[in-house]
Amino acid sequence: MSKLTLKSVAKNLGVSTATISNAFNRPDQLSVALRQKILQACHELGYFGPNKAAQSLRKGSSGIVAVILSDSLEYMVSDPVASQFLQGVSRELERHQLHLLLFSGQATNLEAISDFVDGFICYGAPRNTGLIEQLRKSNKRVLTVDFDLAGRPSVNIDNEQAAFDSAMAVLRPKDTVAVLGLRLIDAANSQPVGDKPMWDNQSSIAHRRLDGYQRAMQQCGLTLSADYVWHIPESNQNYAREAAQAVLAMSPRPTVLLCMSDLIGLSAMREALQLGLRIPEDIRVVGFDGIEETLRYHPTLTSVWQFSDAKGEAAVRAFLSADDSSQLLPYQLRLGESS
Amino acid sequence: MSKLTLKSVAKNLGVSTATISNAFNRPDQLSVALRQKILQACHELGYFGPNKAAQSLRKGSSGIVAVILSDSLEYMVSDPVASQFLQGVSRELERHQLHLLLFSGQATNLEAISDFVDGFICYGAPRNTGLIEQLRKSNKRVLTVDFDLAGRPSVNIDNEQAAFDSAMAVLRPKDTVAVLGLRLIDAANSQPVGDKPMWDNQSSIAHRRLDGYQRAMQQCGLTLSADYVWHIPESNQNYAREAAQAVLAMSPRPTVLLCMSDLIGLSAMREALQLGLRIPEDIRVVGFDGIEETLRYHPTLTSVWQFSDAKGEAAVRAFLSADDSSQLLPYQLRLGESS
DNA sequence: TCATATAACTTAATTGATTAAGAAGATAGT
């Protein structure tokens, strides 16, 4: 048995290669009966369809979009925000009959895959700076989400303004404020930022949010001590709990916790309640992102809702559009019992 | 500026396409001076090398090997055994000038990538059964590691015998034995196996190891109660600690813990010591895999060492060889203070 | 000096598909 190709299958069935190709790609170009017969025969022969490499070469596009996640793929599975985003992405890609290929932003080598995909949707700034450089030089379409890359379109919310709004909703005169921040410095464990150098200042959404918090505090006549700004390496229970415990043990104890994700906000509330603190009487908490779990938890968490599934869909639409401008998506401040 | 291709670059430089191609692929086919000039010019033009899709089509291979990990990619980062394996794989691939592309066994769709890679090295049985079906039908080379797929070559150690050996090294008459097993049933949290149906009985290394433990116990005149066999969903600290605590609280308390990974073994020892138990006087522990950390920890852990980096190299060599037979790699029982 | 070998390129066939343009036959309208 020779290799299975359009050509060999065509010869086998006594039709032209064009007809086989049309059977797979353009059903209107041949009779229903012949198409059925062809697909049936292909199935029996074990021919699964046109070779993707050849198809990609001829068509000039493969129909595959690479989505690059900031860190490990595990992040996306555990984090409700990221997984919602991916749901939106895959739903919108399906509508356009496109395939999704998921990559980790850690070890991926763009050069190896670049010719096989139609472009990259990059969710969050990858730690791997070499990857950023490759994205910058790529001749494929690149769309970034939750961070910016010079000259490339992006999809974002106005993180600075959203952080400002959420802080303004909770701050009062004479508050002691602590920030539970996400990836503010280059460290693998939770710790106060202090005077350590900030990580990737210009592009990170975390720093935009920090700016927003600070603007709100300024407007309220408050100042933020670097000791009260905590770095959390990843948005998960363990890190968050660790940081929350540490922050709540500081003296003076904060009266407001500004948290850069809802997971962190929830952990912070749990720890505060455990210490016998009352929310919002003794301490107020705000989160970020908007996840369902905060609605079921008591007290409910004041947070910035940002509709990650819609963001995923918007990202795909922006990726597919010819428009190279960046866009800001709407967000919504929702007040809960925590403030 | 038209599209950058071999052809356009060749015309630009006034040489043939063959020469450009040779400049990238066969340096011995042209003079050093011309080659330098060409590479220099390509760099300036922004031509990064031959299109991979066309190259793959013409050559019949892309030089990319897909490695599919059983679960999340996070697993590989945190787990020292898996990351050592990957180091071995990438080292050996580099020797053959091949590229490594990492995929999660969870959401990956083989059809989308099959035509772009030369084959699959599958590390551990993927949870996603649809993926197994795709691997079975694939017309590309497939090599499995730590599990078997009918008709495909595999690389393994003799898990049954190794488990038998490790158990024999520790068992004594009248022991109460508990097994801390990895992925024995289809459940997301640690729990005793009891009478729940085993997960994927034939292919899993966990069940081979369980068989080995049981054969050893039989030979020592012991029987294993299903209540003392614990399922742990993933080899990480939290799950392991949880299961260890539960097992140590059982009555009668086990005098021997057979652990299916060293991470689990270490966690179990930590918990036992915390309870004031003496190792090995009150309780003996054996692990599996062999990781450096067990040598630094006190007491050192009796374990089956299996040289994961060498396994990675062996996997690549088996993948590249024309030989379709499966192979068993050597392992080594190393006695520690824990038995 | 002439045959032979080597080095440095080029020519052109080939890889597996897509698709515009063309051909042959069937159907419909007047």
Place this chain on the structure above:
DNA sequence: ACTATCTTCTTAATCAATTAAGTTATATGA
């Protein structure tokens, strides 16, 4: 009955590369 249109399928150019075979020109050996 004749033309126009539609359906159904084929022909052949093309995508971006690789590579065996062929062509010069230069060097080597006797």
